[in-house]
Amino acid sequence: MTYLVTGASGHLGRLTVRALLDRGTPAERVVATARDTTAIADLADLGVTTRRADYDDPASLAAAVDGVDRLLLVSGNAFGERVRQHRAVIDAAVAGGVGHLVYTSAPHADTASYLIAVEHRGTEEALAASGLSHTVLRNNWYLENYTDNAATALQVGAVHGAAGTGLVNGATRAELAEGAAAALLDDAHDGQVLELGGDEAFSMGDFAAVLSEVSGREIPYVDLPADDYAEVLVGAGVPGDMARALADSDAAIARGELHDDSRALSRLLGRPTTSLAEAVRAALA
Numbered sequence: 119m120t121y122l123v124t125g126a127s128g129h130l131g132r133l134t135v136r137a138l139l140d141r142g143t144p145a146e147r148v149v150a151t152a153r154d155t156t157a158i159a160d161l162a163d164l165g166v167t168t169r170r171a172d173y174d175d176p177a178s179l180a181a182a183v184d185g186v187d188r189l190l191l192v193s194g195n196a197f198g199e200r201v202r203q204h205r206a207v208i209d210a211a212v213a214g215g216v217g218h219l220v221y222t223s224a225p226h227a228d229t230a231s232y233l234i235a236v237e238h239r240g241t242e243e244a245l246a247a248s249g250l251s252h253t254v255l256r257n258n259w260y261l262e263n264y265t266d267n268a269a270t271a272l273q274v275g276a277v278h279g280a281a282g283t284g285l286v287n288g289a290t291r292a293e294l295a296e297g298a299a300a301a302l303l304d305d306a307h308d309g310q311v312l313e314l315g316g317d318e319a320f321s322m323g324d325f326a327a328v329l330s331e332v333s334g335r336e337i338p339y340v341d342l343p344a345d346d347y348a349e350v351l352v353g354a355g356v357p358g359d360m361a362r363a364l365a366d367s368d369a370a371i372a373r374g375e376l377h378d379d380s381r382a383l384s385r386l387l388g389r390p391t392t393s394l395a396e397a398v399r400a401a402l403a
């Protein structure tokens with residue numbers, strides 16, 4: 119069996135390749151792809167086959183899937199372009215005889231109304247229409263989305279957002295990568311849609327409370343209307359489109375669209391997932 123992981127130059131793809139190896143997959147059975155293979159030279163050093171694959175270049179995709187049995191399509195980050203790009207990967211997988219495709223989607227992408235979910239829904243629909251055997255991993259928000267902002271929040275003295283009291287089931291990228299590796303390796307999950315998130319549901323207020331506890335200072339959560347929050351993000355240097363998408367996602371959290379208590383990830387991993395407090399303490403240590 120040969121396994122291919124796209125987006126291996128990114129955080130999740132690289133962690134998934136490593137998780138495949140950690141689970142005993144021989145390196146010669148693993149293909150890692152990136153737009154620029156020099157970015158994954160570290161994986162080649164581990165014995166993994168590296169190939170170029172650009173979602174915007176169908177010829178590169180056709181060559182990349184040669185001999186591949188099971189493929190993880192890590193969703194790209196070109197917001198607004200992704201359905202077309204991912205369809206190109208699906209088409210290449212069908213034409214190349216790939217047996218199964220695993221796709222990284224977003225929470226409740228079939229029913230949720232936030233912009234990011236709507237785009238992932240487009241890929242899920244393309245997959246369903248392709249007839250290709252597939253698994254959908256609806257990855258919840260990375261805990262790193264919060265821990266990466268912890269130092270800034272402590273500097274500013276507050277957490278800002280537009281998520282109200284809504285709950286998120288965040289999980290670490292490493293846990294979601296391990297889940298992706300498990301779904302690639304075990305055909306028991308073929309045909310399934312898995313909502314993958316952390317066991318713990320937390321709000322932005324909970325995040326501020328953890329920061330207060332860890333720092334010994336009172337760090338409040340300041341809830342803003344989504345448009346105002348987008349402006350705060352732009353002021354902090356986030357590009358406009360991305361800022362609007364993030365504020366839109368926060369509004370979705372407020373509506374409960376990122377909450378999921380299925381615990382499918384901890385079942386996949388065979389252990390409880392990392393809590394927000396553990397992740398924040400580790401990030402600030």
Ligand SMILES: NC(=O)c1ccc[n+]([C@@H]2O[C@H](COP(=O)([O-])OP(=O)(O)OC[C@H]3O[C@@H](n4cnc5c(N)ncnc54)[C@H](OP(=O)(O)O)[C@@H]3O)[C@@H](O)[C@H]2O)c1
Pocket residue numbers: 124125126127128129130131152153154157171172173174192193194195196203222257258259260263291
């Ligand atoms: N759940 C969450 O909280 C969350 C947060 C952010 C993003 N996401 C989604 O999850 C995905 C994986 O997360 P991540 O942390 O690994 O993101 P990341 O580190 O930004 O990695 C994104 C990967 O996508 C690749 N990519 C982008 N456009 C491509 C194209 N045209 N052709 C081939 N590869 C392309 C990038 O390749 P290059 O190195 O060549 O740029 C990179 O390897 C993201 O791309 C995004 O769709 C989820």
